[in-house]
Structure formats: structure tokens, C-alpha cells
Amino acid sequence: MNNKEKADEYFSKNKSKIKDSDRPVYHFTPDIGWMNDPNGFSYFNGEYHLFYQYNPYDIKWGPMHWGHAKTRDFVNWDRLPVALAPDDEIKGQCFSGTAITDNDKHILVYTVHSNDKEEQTVEIGDGVNYKAVSDKPVIGIDKLPKGFGGVDFRDPKIWKEDNVYYCIASAKNDRGFGSILLFESKDLLEWKYVGILFENDGKYGKMWECPDFFKLGNKYVLVISVMGMQARKRKYFNGHQVIYFVGTYDKSSYKFIPNGRGKTFDFGFDFYAPQSLYAGGRTLSVAWLHDWSNDLTLDGAKWCGQTTFPRELKLEGNDIYQMPAGELESHYKNKYHTSFILNRNKEYIDNDLNSRTARFDFDIENIDADKLTLFLAANDEYNSFIKINMKKKTLKFSRRFSGLCKDAIDERKIDIDICDGQLSLSVLVDRFSIEIFVNKGKEVLTSRIYTPLDANEIRFLADGKLKIDVSKNEIE
Ligand code: FRU
Known part of the structure; x- marks a missing residue:
């Protein structure tokens, strides 16, 4: 039995221990165990798919799998078999990443994490089963430009434009700050580093995680989940925090140019690692309704971690407005x-x-x-x-x-x-x-x-x- 099957078997044996009345009514939670970041939020074959950082065996963070569920209305979710599990094939944990739909293919890109390095892998599937395109990570640390180590190099976000695949990932530079590196590929197998989309000038914490980059209205938005942010005048606060920038994207130089300072995406205590999805003419975003800084696990609970109810994002000037999705x-x-x-x-x-x-x-x-x-x-x-x-x-x-x-x-x-x-x-x-x-x-x-x-x-x-x-x- 492989590790995906083990995780699913564990769920089958233990699912009766969680009563519906112990869960939120309309916020997504893992079927059992722990979740952190939402991953691979995508629309495939008429349904919304959500994957998530998942440790089925405990209500604490642990060996990272990708749990998987789908929905039409964001309230009723169908659990699907575990999509990714740490195992001998990939030799590491399956950290955060994203998904796109490309014709009839569902493409996942994620970080393979081991103690000494982080690299990016692509898998293709049919909405239930996924298979790696290569037995090695396709964006390995050999693709990193000078000045980057590869210990912190994670959370890829993929998109396709004019028949070219693009992928950004966060990487810590030698000064200890996060940068958003951009790669491109024609076939998902061979990837080329093309430049730094945007980098931390030291004003926004230290390492950046879970970058998201998308067009909203006629502008571009870059969202980053910041580690070690410093509070400033009710605009920013200490610790983990999500910041967004609105600006333009110069495709010839692969640079994102923000129109001004970064803004706080959500001022609550529990909001991290949001991911967007453009589908049906609107841009949705879903985040982890939780935070690394506050250990608030419910005693005796069998699940821990939930997502925000997906929000529709709109742009007015350089501000993002967010309201619950109409579903x-x-x-x-x-x-x-x-x-x-x-x-x-x-x-x-x-x-x-x-x-x-x-x-x-x-x-x-x-x-x-x-x-x-x-x-x-x-x-x-x-x-x-x-x-x-x-x-x-x-x-x-x-x-x-x-x-x-x-x-x-x-x-x-x-x-x-x-x-x-x-x-x-x-x-x-x-x-x-x-x-x-x-x-x-x-x-x-x-x-x-x-x-x-x-x-x-x-x-x-x-x-x-x-x-x-x-x-x-x-x-x-
Ligand atoms: C963000 C994060 C990601 C990483 C994942 C590991 O919450 O730290 O950077 O991929 O969680 O579970």
C-alpha cells in the first residue's frame, strides 16, 4: 500500500469519529486531521477543485500530503482520494502549489520539500489521479540564479499564456529576503529561469511564501504571504501577514511594477496563503482561515484548519474589494x-x-x-x-x-x-x-x-x- 492509499484508509477507518455538528456549517475543513494552505484551487470539468496541505494523522502540522475535494457551491464538498503523498518516488513532502486546467488536463505544480532543499514538480491528472511528468523535479535548484540557495524555494504558481507555461515561486536570497522568481516552459518538462518578477526590499518582512499573481480588471496584482512582517501605524501588523500590490506587468522584462506600497489583504487574526482562480468571468480567492502564530487547536478535536468562504475580488483604483462569492x-x-x-x-x-x-x-x-x-x-x-x-x-x-x-x-x-x-x-x-x-x-x-x-x-x-x-x- 502506498502512502496515498494509507492516508485514505486512515480516513475510512476514522471518519465516523467526526460528527457534522463538530464542524463549521459552511466553511471547508479537512475530512480528518490537519490542514494549512489551500492548494490547487481550480475549475475542472464543471466543478471547483480544492487541494490543501494535509496531515491526516494528527491535528498538528506533519508529513505534508495534498488532500483533495470538489464542489459546485462551496458549501457541499465531495471528498476525493488524497492527490499527493510524501513517498519514495518523490523523496520529500508535498508542499504548497497551484493548479490549472489545460484542455482536458488538470495540471498540478507543487514543491517537493526535503530538509536541505526545495524543488518544483509537475503532475498531470484527470481530476482524481495524478502522475508526475518526470521522476525528477522539473524546476530543480540547478535552475536558480546566482545569489539563491535553494533551502527556501517554494510555493509555485502556474499559468498559461499564448501557449507558454509560466511559473513563479518564492525564493530566499542570500540576504535572507524573499524574491519572486519567474520561469517559463513550452512543455512543462523543460523550464527556463527568465527573471525576478519582484523582490523584497526589506520593507515587507523576510521570507515570502505562497505568491499569487493575476490580472484583475486592467491591472496586475501580486499577493504574497509574508513571514516576519513588522507592524506599522495600523496598516501592517507583526508576524505572518498577507500583502498585495496592484501594478503593471512588463512582459518584455518579466518585471512587475507596483503602483504604490503593499496593502494588507485582510486585517483579521487568521488569514494566510490565499490563492486566486479566474473562472466564469470572475476572480475568486480562498485562504487558510488560520495563522501560524496562534496555536488555538481545540482540545479533543479531530480536525484542525479551515478555509475562508471563497471571495470574489474586484478592483477599484488600486484597492482590492472582497465579498463572499454569490454561491x-x-x-x-x-x-x-x-x-x-x-x-x-x-x-x-x-x-x-x-x-x-x-x-x-x-x-x-x-x-x-x-x-x-x-x-x-x-x-x-x-x-x-x-x-x-x-x-x-x-x-x-x-x-x-x-x-x-x-x-x-x-x-x-x-x-x-x-x-x-x-x-x-x-x-x-x-x-x-x-x-x-x-x-x-x-x-x-x-x-x-x-x-x-x-x-x-x-x-x-x-x-x-x-x-x-x-x-x-x-x-x-
Ligand atoms: C505556508 C507554508 C508554505 C509551505 C507550506 C508547508 O503556510 O509554510 O510556504 O509550502 O506552508 O505546509
Whole structure:
């Protein structure tokens, strides 16, 4: 039995140990065990495929496989056999990578990781079974330009243009910083290094991971998952962080030229390694709803790690706007809409708004308040709150009282737009997460919570008058 079969057998023997009620309702989780980055997010034969960094045997990171699932609506997923497993053939772990559809072929590219080097491999398959195009990695460390070691050389992103395949990967240079290297190939077997697409000038952390590069509107976007970012004025924060740049791509010199500084992709505590997909005329993105810095594994759980609900990305100027993909709407039930005036220092609760698995849309119009607090996933004991300072135009998210099982980063404040006292918020609440979309997704904050499920109220409190309009759509 090979390692893929072993992993699938382990799943079959243990799957009954996880009840559906122990999982999120509409966020993807591994069938059993641990997941980190989403991988190979692609559209193949009329279905969306998602692979993921997967250790079936534990709820901690371990020998990396690629788990595999497919869906039509991002809520109901079909588990597929493990696509890649570390084994004797490839002699290493299967680290992150991407996929494309090329006619009837599903092409995966990923990193083979061993202790002393990282190299890129291509496999081709039919949506279930995949086979390497060569018994050796096709973008080996021999392809690296001068100044790069090969110990950190990973997370390839592939695309095809004018019959040429292109692939970028992150590599650490001799100064310890991440660079995005670009390679090209006509046949997926022979790859040539063509240049540095973009490099870290030291302003954006150290090593970069999981680069993503795509056209959005008439511009190009480069997304990087940064290790060791340094906080700066509510724009960036410490640790692992996802940054995007909007700019142009000079194909003749293989250079990406950003229009300005990098921006934070998501201000929450748990967002990393996003991957995009262009399909059906829209650009979607999915990320790991988790973070390396916060060890928040649920005691006794049989799974760990989930993805964001896929988001549709749009560009306005040099800003990316992100909102949940429209597929969610077909799962709405128990719709409820209300509007009310919130009075000074009087807590407002409407029990018809109670839910732990819903999308809430709030339209807020200030009358004479300075501060508004929305308590989510709340009861008398627990809550996560959004505190808006209408005057200073800031939003603070706190999960300090959410029932976290361990010490973790729990508060963050950001700057937001409030024009004429108006603000809109859309919030996805699921059993283990809260995603907050501010002003149609100009700023987003994604975080895990581990709050008991009976904390399902929304409470409102302000120091003055505000008009609030809320819609609730429960998600089954
Ligand atoms: C990012 C990452 C990738 C790597 C993978 C290993 O979260 O560190 O760079 O390929 O996870 O699981």
C-alpha cells in the first residue's frame, strides 16, 4: 500500500469519529486531521477543485500530503482520494502549489520539500489521479540564479499564456529576503529561469511564501504571504501577514511594477496563503482561515484548519474589494430584516437576529453618536465585538471574550472610511469563525473564534443615536 492509499484508509477507518455538528456549517475543513494552505484551487470539468496541505494523522502540522475535494457551491464538498503523498518516488513532502486546467488536463505544480532543499514538480491528472511528468523535479535548484540557495524555494504558481507555461515561486536570497522568481516552459518538462518578477526590499518582512499573481480588471496584482512582517501605524501588523500590490506587468522584462506600497489583504487574526482562480468571468480567492502564530487547536478535536468562504475580488483604483462569492446566497434560509434607532447607552437585543451560522448585513447611519459596539456570537458570558469610533474613523475587532482556549492575539484596530456618517458591514458568522467585510469589502477582518454555540446573540450599544438596518440570512 502506498502512502496515498494509507492516508485514505486512515480516513475510512476514522471518519465516523467526526460528527457534522463538530464542524463549521459552511466553511471547508479537512475530512480528518490537519490542514494549512489551500492548494490547487481550480475549475475542472464543471466543478471547483480544492487541494490543501494535509496531515491526516494528527491535528498538528506533519508529513505534508495534498488532500483533495470538489464542489459546485462551496458549501457541499465531495471528498476525493488524497492527490499527493510524501513517498519514495518523490523523496520529500508535498508542499504548497497551484493548479490549472489545460484542455482536458488538470495540471498540478507543487514543491517537493526535503530538509536541505526545495524543488518544483509537475503532475498531470484527470481530476482524481495524478502522475508526475518526470521522476525528477522539473524546476530543480540547478535552475536558480546566482545569489539563491535553494533551502527556501517554494510555493509555485502556474499559468498559461499564448501557449507558454509560466511559473513563479518564492525564493530566499542570500540576504535572507524573499524574491519572486519567474520561469517559463513550452512543455512543462523543460523550464527556463527568465527573471525576478519582484523582490523584497526589506520593507515587507523576510521570507515570502505562497505568491499569487493575476490580472484583475486592467491591472496586475501580486499577493504574497509574508513571514516576519513588522507592524506599522495600523496598516501592517507583526508576524505572518498577507500583502498585495496592484501594478503593471512588463512582459518584455518579466518585471512587475507596483503602483504604490503593499496593502494588507485582510486585517483579521487568521488569514494566510490565499490563492486566486479566474473562472466564469470572475476572480475568486480562498485562504487558510488560520495563522501560524496562534496555536488555538481545540482540545479533543479531530480536525484542525479551515478555509475562508471563497471571495470574489474586484478592483477599484488600486484597492482590492472582497465579498463572499454569490454561491452562498443559494443556502440562505430564515431571512429576517429589521431596522431601528439605537438610543444612547441602551443595549439593544432582538432575538430574531440570533444565529451562529449566518450572514448579517448592517447599514449604519450615524445621528449623533461617537461610538458604536456590535457584540457578535454573544450571551452574558461570551462575545466578540466590533467597536466603531465614528469620529476617529476606526474599527476595533476583539475576540478577547470569545472563549479562546489559549493565549492569542485578540484585538486589532484599523482605519476605515465613514462618509456622511454612513457605514456598511457584512459579517459571516460560522461556528468557528467571523469574517467582517467593511464598506463592501474594502477592508476585511477574518478570525477564528472558539465560542460555545449557545452564544448566538447580537447586541448593540452606542453612546448616542444611530439608525441601524440589519438583514440576517441563516446558512444551512
Ligand atoms: C505556508 C507554508 C508554505 C509551505 C507550506 C508547508 O503556510 O509554510 O510556504 O509550502 O506552508 O505546509
